[in-house]
Amino acid sequence: MSCAPRPKLAVWKFSSCDGCQLTLLDCEEDLLPLADRVEIAYFLEASRATSPDPYDLSLVEGSIATKDDIDRIREIRAQSRVLVTIGACATAGGIQALRNARDFEQLRSVVYAQPEYIDELATSTPIADHVRVDFELRGCPIDKRQLLEVITAFLAGRKPDIPDHSVCFECKRRGVTCVTVAHGTPCLGPVTQAGCGALCPAFGRGCFGCFGPKADPNTRALLPLLRTDGLADQDVARLYRTYNAEAPAFREAAREATDTVKETAEETRR
Amino acid sequence: MAPDTGTAKTPPANDADARELAQEDLQALFDALTARGWTVVGPTERDGAVVLAELASADKLPYGVGVALAPGGYRVRRREDRAAFAHSAGPQSWKTFLHPERARLWQADRDGDGTVTFTPDAEEKSPVPRYALLGVHPCDLAAIARLDRVLTGGAFRDPVYTPRREAAFVIAVACGEPGELCFCASVGTGPGLRDDAPCDLAVHEIAGDDDVRLLISAHSARGAEVLADPRLPVRDPDPQLPELARCQTEAAERRMGRELEAEGLRDVLAETLDSPVWDEVASRCLTCGNCTMVCPTCFCTTTEDTTDLTGDHAERWRRWDSCFDLDFSYVHGGSVRTSGRSRYRQWLTHKLGTWHDQFGSSGCVGCGRCIVWCPVGIDLTVEAARLREEAGASEEGTA
Numbered sequence: 071m072s073c074a075p076r077p078k079l080a081v082w083k084f085s086s087c088d089g090c091q092l093t094l095l096d097c098e099e100d101l102l103p104l105a106d107r108v109e110i111a112y113f114l115e116a117s118r119a120t121s122p123d124p125y126d127l128s129l130v131e132g133s134i135a136t137k138d139d140i141d142r143i144r145e146i147r148a149q150s151r152v153l154v155t156i157g158a159c160a161t162a163g164g165i166q167a168l169r170n171a172r173d174f175e176q177l178r179s180v181v182y183a184q185p186e187y188i189d190e191l192a193t194s195t196p197i198a199d200h201v202r203v204d205f206e207l208r209g210c211p212i213d214k215r216q217l218l219e220v221i222t223a224f225l226a227g228r229k230p231d232i233p234d235h236s237v238c239f240e241c242k243r244r245g246v247t248c249v250t251v252a253h254g255t256p257c258l259g260p261v262t263q264a265g266c267g268a269l270c271p272a273f274g275r276g277c278f279g280c281f282g283p284k285a286d287p288n289t290r291a292l293l294p295l296l297r298t299d300g301l302a303d304q305d306v307a308r309l310y311r312t313y314n315a316e317a318p319a320f321r322e323a324a325r326e327a328t329d330t331v332k333e334t335a336e337e338t339r340r
Numbered sequence: 341m342a343p344d345t346g347t348a349k350t351p352p353a354n355d356a357d358a359r360e361l362a363q364e365d366l367q368a369l370f371d372a373l374t375a376r377g378w379t380v381v382g383p384t385e386r387d388g389a390v391v392l393a394e395l396a397s398a399d400k401l402p403y404g405v406g407v408a409l410a411p412g413g414y415r416v417r418r419r420e421d422r423a424a425f426a427h428s429a430g431p432q433s434w435k436t437f438l439h440p441e442r443a444r445l446w447q448a449d450r451d452g453d454g455t456v457t458f459t460p461d462a463e464e465k466s467p468v469p470r471y472a473l474l475g476v477h478p479c480d481l482a483a484i485a486r487l488d489r490v491l492t493g494g495a496f497r498d499p500v501y502t503p504r505r506e507a508a509f510v511i512a513v514a515c516g517e518p519g520e521l522c523f524c525a526s527v528g529t530g531p532g533l534r535d536d537a538p539c540d541l542a543v544h545e546i547a548g549d550d551d552v553r554l555l556i557s558a559h560s561a562r563g564a565e566v567l568a569d570p571r572l573p574v575r576d577p578d579p580q581l582p583e584l585a586r587c588q589t590e591a592a593e594r595r596m597g598r599e600l601e602a603e604g605l606r607d608v609l610a611e612t613l614d615s616p617v618w619d620e621v622a623s624r625c626l627t628c629g630n631c632t633m634v635c636p637t638c639f640c641t642t643t644e645d646t647t648d649l650t651g652d653h654a655e656r657w658r659r660w661d662s663c664f665d666l667d668f669s670y671v672h673g674g675s676v677r678t679s680g681r682s683r684y685r686q687w688l689t690h691k692l693g694t695w696h697d698q699f700g701s702s703g704c705v706g707c708g709r710c711i712v713w714c715p716v717g718i719d720l721t722v723e724a725a726r727l728r729e730e731a732g733a734s735e736e737g738t739a
Contacts, residue, residue, distance in 0.1 A: 103649045219646070226647040226654075235629060235665040238715075242633030243441040243660055247389040247431045250715050252414045260628035260715055274387065285666045288626050288680060295412070295716055 077126035077225065080112035082146055084132025084139050085166055085194060089211035090157035091115040091131050096214055104218075107225060123149035127224050130203075133159040133194045135166060140200055147201040154220060155197045158210035162282055163316035165210075166194040170316055195316070205230060210280035210313040213265050234285040236260050237277050240268035249276055256299040258309060261287035261323070282314040289323035296327075303327045359567055359574035360581060363422065363545075363552035366398040372569040373472040378509050381437050382474035383427065388416060390427045392436060395474070402427065409519040409597070409708065411717025421547035425475045428519035429708045433636030434480055437471050438508065439487060442659045443500045445643070450652045461499075472509040476539065478530030479522070479707040481512045483636030485538060489699050490639050500658075509562065512539035516547075516588040520597035521708030523721060527602050529705045532589035541567065544585035555581045598711070598721045602702060605724060608731045609693035613685070615730050621723055622681035624716055629662035631710035631718075632687060637703045642668070663687050692724060 081091055095116060097104065111121035128150035134140055147153055158164050169177055174192035178185045197203055207220055216232055223230035233239070237259035241248060249255040249271050257276035259268075263284040270277050283289075289310075296306050306327035310320040361369065370380055383390045385402040395401070401424040408415045409429055419426060446460045476484070488505065491498035515524070515531035524530030533542045540563035544555040555577055558564035567574065632638040642661035647654045661668055663686045669676040677683045695703035704720070711719045 100649065107649050107651075218649075222647050222649055222651075225649065226651050228645070228647070231644045231646070233665070233667065235662070235667070236626070238628040238630045239633065239660075239662065239665070242431075242630065245391065245432060245436065247387045247391060248414075248630070248713060248715065251412055251713055252388045252431070254413075257715075260626040260630075286627065286678070286680070288623075291624050291626050291716055 076107060076109045078111040078121065078124070079108040079221075080123075080125040080128045080146075080150065081110075081115065082112070082128060082130045082132075083115070084130065084143065084160065084197070085135035086132030086157065086159040086164065088115060088131070090160075090209075091129075093156075093212050093214050093217055094129070097218060100218055104221065108221075125150045126152065127221070128153045130155045130160050130197050131157050133163045133166060133196060134191070134200055135194045136190055139191075143197055143201050152204045152224060153197075153201070154205045154207060154224075155203050156207045156209075156212050156217065158208065158280060158282060158313045159194075160197045161206040161208055161317075162314040162320075163194045163196050165313060165315070167316035168311060169194060205232075207232065208263055208281040209265055213267065215267075216265050233264050235264055236284045236287075237262045237264050237266070237268055237271070237281070240264045240266070241271050244268050244272065246272045249274060250295070250299065254299050256296050256301045256309070258292075261289050261292050261319070278309060278312060279320065280313040282317045283319035287319050287323075289319060290326060293323070293327060357564075358555050358557040358577055358582065360577035361554040361556055361572070361574050363403075363424065363554060365573045366401065366424075366554075368569075368572050369566075370395070370398050372566050372572050373509065375569075376509075376566065378470050378472035380472045380474050381434075383425065383430065385416060389414060390416065390430045392430065392432045392434065401475075406517065407519060409521045409712050411521065411711050411719050412713075412715055413717070414712050419547075421549070422552050423517070423545055423547040424552070425477075425513040425543075425545050426517035426547065428477065428515070428517065428522055429712045431634060431709075431713060433634065433707070433709065434473055434476060434484060435487060435636055435639070437469070437473065438484065438504050439491065439498075439501050439639060440504075442657055445499070445656045445658055447656075448654045468503040468507050470507040470509075471504070472511065474511045476510055476512045477515045477707075478512065478533055478537070479515070479524040479705045480636055481510070481533075481537060481539060482524075482529035482705040483707065484510070486637045486699070486701065486703060486705065487639060489701070490637075493699075509541075509566075510539040511541045511543060512537055512559075513543045513545055514585065514589055514592075516545060516592050518592050518596050519708060519712075521711045521719075522706060523596050523598040523600045523708065524706035525593045525596045526599045527702065527704060527706040531592040531596075539563070544581075544588065546581060546584050546588065553578070553581060555585050598706075598708060598719070600704065600706060600721045600724060601728065605702070605728070606693045606696045608724070608728045609689045611731045611734070612727045613689070615727060617723065617726050617730060618681045618685045621684050621718060622679065624718055625680050625684045626716060627664045627680045627683055628715065629664040630713050630715065631720075632662040632664060633660065634709040634713040635691070636705060636707055636709065637691075638662070640668070663690070688720060688723065692720075 170193045220230045250257045255276045258279040259277035262279045263281045265281045307324040310324040314320050380395045382395050384400045390402050403424050404419045404422045406417050406419040407427045444461045448458050450456050491501040514533045540560045542557050546553045558567045640661045641658040643658045664683050666675045691703040
């Protein structure tokens with residue numbers, strides 16, 4: 071180990087389930103070499119020992135869901151040289167962003183026994199809506215291999231190799247038979263960003279979009295196929311609104327699907 | 341490397357050296373190949389498809405498995421006979437084994453005093469896999485010939501493909517059962533095998549009500565050597581067999597589900613670059629990249645550089661890429677082909693048009709995979725015909 075000061079790594083949590091942070095702990099055999107290369111300066115999931123700022127690399131999990139979150143992320147941004155958001159919550163608002171399109175007051179009163187104690191924002195939003203973000207790592211949860219790639223790229227001062235093409239690339243490269251074409255299974259793979267290694271299709275299931283939209287997705291072209299494969303328009307909307315509900319392309323896709331429902335209903339009325 | 345198959349119509353009916361092998365004796369062929377150090381790769385049924393994989397034994401072949409194809413649709417079905425090679429347009433092509441999806445090109449290590457040592461992978465001791473490709477249909481044999489031209493026929497011989505290709509033993513099987521989306525006959529690559537088809541063994545599979553017989557001829561010296569293996573229970577063919585093979589090919593030629601009018605297509609595409617057809621296709625195209633991944637001749641790759649956590653070890657890998665990836669045309673400042681329209685157009689005009697300028701032939705061999713495995717079923721034969729119509733219309737307009 072070299073005597074030069076090691077870069078300081080910090081891991082932060084906002085509104086989230088901790089699954090992405092666990093992915094870092096899950097790195098197992100790579101965790102010790104990583105601890106050699108960086109000083110793990112702030113990572114409460116792993117250790118209560120912390121070092122003061124500044125931090126060279128901050129990994130941020132979770133979405134902005136409270137007023138306090140906004141202040142805290144601004145402070146963290148000011149303390150961090152490089153800030154990378156990890157996971158669907160931090161990059162797209164997460165599952166909790168489902169509330170964005172609903173009546174928040176009503177939800178709060180239905181969900182909590184004593185809603186007056188709940189001090190939440192009406193929306194759950196990605197970190198990048200509030201501060202400058204240097205890189206967004208997708209996934210619900212993120213992929214261990216991709217996380218290590220981002221960290222090693224940061225250590226080497228290079229651009230991380232995180233493709234933004236479709237999951238189909240990974241199915242084909244891995245030799246997974248297309249579940250849509252060969253089985254008629256609804257799959258979001260053609261509009262979803264790669265990174266998971268085609269996990270679900272490899273087990274015969276359709277992709278449900280947990281890595282969010284691929285670059286320039288054509289969700290409008292996928293809609294008729296999802297219908298042919300047996301999804302009702304409401305189910306299509308639900309599929310898009312699961313993990314990355316507030317990712318703009320998926321939000322739009324869900325709206326497109328339900329808009330057609332409304333249009334059809336109106337046509338029927340006429 | 342072997343020449344292109346060109347038009348392939350005549351089965352080796354007059355080949356005096358052809359031998360007959362009963363299907364139940366295929367294991368002996370496996371044994372003869374394995375004894376000579378080849379790993380057999382061939383079709384097998386898995387996950388609701390006929391995939392290509394390393395096969396441990398002949399009983400893994402998809403006996404009696406056929407397919408039903410539609411644009412964006414693929415289903416296996418049970419055949420009435422026990423033919424093992426009567427299927428088409430599976431989810432992979434042989435490039436999986438000759439032009440692997442990911443390969444390391446070199447490694448670099450930095451030692452304590454800062455000296456960097458490069459190790460190209462070609463110089464490594466890692467043995468080149470020796471595959472016996474069993475069941476290569478004529479369209480796919482033509483595809484391998486096109487890859488030969490691209491990856492070994494120019495100034496630079498591809499360091500990954502070339503040794504794999506040279507080591508490969510190719511057993512071609514004439515196609516007796518073209519699929520609903522096949523069009524090899526119209527692009528001149530099948531369904532039969534010419535006497536000089538570039539393979540080691542050429543096979544006709546004749547399936548009867550009770551048995552399946554293989555008519556095998558050697559097309560290379562090592563093919564002849566394998567065929568002469570005393571453990572291979574081959575015999576002089578039933579005199580009817582060559583005639584049955586010829587009839588099978590002729591019948592197959594008449595059963596092509598699709599047609600691609602190849603004549604002049606290069607010019608048609610060059611003249612229709614601004615056609616509204618491209619916009620219309622783009623409205624349906626997912627830009628998912630499936631067509632390029634399943635295409636047996638799409639060869640594009642990108643490189644990825646990796647470093648390990650110490651920062652003292654770096655590797656350069658290459659992996660399959662696709663012109664449907666935005667990053668594919670990324671130059672300083674951004675991607676050149678940002679619209680789906682420009683990316684689909686790049687694919688089709690290269691495959692059917694500018695491939696001629698680069699490599700002296702079309703890049704399409706008529707296997708139909710891009711139509712089957714496009715989730716939304718975009719059909720390049722239909723799109724090419726629409727463009728031809730447009731080109732014709734504009735010519736009439738100017739005449």
